[in-house]
Amino acid sequence: xxxxxxxxxxxxxxxxxxxxxxxxxxxxxxxxxxxxxxxxxxxxxxxxxxxxxxxxxxxxxxxxxxx
Numbered sequence: 001x002x003x004x005x006x007x008x009x010x011x012x013x014x015x016x017x018x019x020x021x022x023x024x025x026x027x028x029x030x031x032x033x034x035x036x037x038x039x040x041x042x043x044x045x046x047x048x049x050x051x052x053x054x055x056x057x058x059x060x061x062x063x064x065x066x067x
Contacts, residue, residue, distance in 0.1 A: 002066045003051075010035070011045035013055065017063055034058055 001017055008016070011026035020029050026045045035042050036056040037049065049055065051067040 001063055004067070006067070007048040007050050008065065009045065010037070010042060010047040010049060010055075013049055013063075013065070014045075019057065019060060033060075 001013065003016075010030065011023060014020045014026055014029060015023050020026060030043055030045050034057075037047060038054055039056075049065045051065055053065045054062060055065070056062045
């Protein structure tokens with residue numbers, strides 16, 4: 001996924017990647033699903049994602065942030 005800023009939060013990323021339909025769903029989605037950022041389990045919707053970060057969501061897919 002391409003971004004035009006220095007970073008994007010995990011919650012914003014989920015919406016832009018069409019994983020969730022609204023930003024308000026981010027908290028619930030993150031609580032209910034295992035999301036890995038660069039191989040580490042992440043449960044914070046405010047986690048900052050930068051260029052080349054890899055996000056893996058089981059049964060949904062793997063994404064790479066590009067700026």
